[in-house]
Amino acid sequence: MDQQMDQPTEQRAESAQELDTRVLQRTAEHLIEHWAGVFAPELVERMVFESYAALACTAKVRTYLAPLAGHFAADRLTALAHTRTRDQTSVPQVLFVDEEDTSRSQIAAALLIHYARGAVVARSAGFTAGDAVDPLVLEKLADRGITTEGVYPKPVTDDVVRAADHVITFGASDGIHVHPGTAQEHWTVGGLPPGTTPERVGEVVEAIDTRVKELLEQIRTATPSPAATASPRTG
CATH class of the missing domain: 3.40.50.2300 (Response regulator)
Incomplete structure (x- = not known):
């Protein structure tokens, strides 16, 4: 049997949250590099984690929540850039x-x-x-x-x-x-x-x-x- 399935529910949830955090951190690093010179790294990182929190409020299935948050943050940054250069x-x-x-x-x-x-x-x-x-x-x-x-x-x-x-x-x-x-x-x-x-x-x-x-x-x-x-x- 899968070792993760042997873990109590609380431990599996904690492991999932840790995995999401690592995915979000990698996403933030990528977006910081992409928007270098346009947005401060702190703003980009905050946007990524805020996007995750916003989606998590209503998400019933969390399997792909971190990748979706990355897409959401990227689109929000694109919108923000458009506002500044319109x-x-x-x-x-x-x-x-x-x-x-x-x-x-x-x-x-x-x-x-x-x-x-x-x-x-x-x-x-x-x-x-x-x-x-x-x-x-x-x-x-x-x-x-x-x-x-x-x-x-x-x-x-x-x-x-x-x-x-x-x-x-x-x-x-x-x-x-x-x-x-x-x-x-x-x-x-x-x-x-x-x-x-x-x-x-x-x-x-x-x-x-x-x-x-x-x-x-x-x-x-x-x-x-x-x-x-x-x-x-x-x-």
């Missing part, structure tokens, strides 16, 4: 926020990423991050050829809100402090409670798809072309 030529950023980030916000972000093809950065978050993305949501997106590998529910944080040029909320919209210059919309698309049928999920995906296409067209119309933002030639 100008007219920056790639537009959109944040979709739902109650638990398990359905509508994930659908919207995945669709926008799919249609924008790198022209827009899309993120999703929840007021309280759920345990996992709804499997029916993943199935319906996969039917459209949309890759959803690695997606997971995330709590909304101020750094991703600050980075967003557009904040789109579903369900309750209280609790989001949108910063000056950020456009905010509330999309009235029905939720997906437990037990929702595949047909209903498909209807919600279609409804969000229509709104995402409209949003993308709005962003494309409002975003200056490179030629428009280039400095006029003199001679």
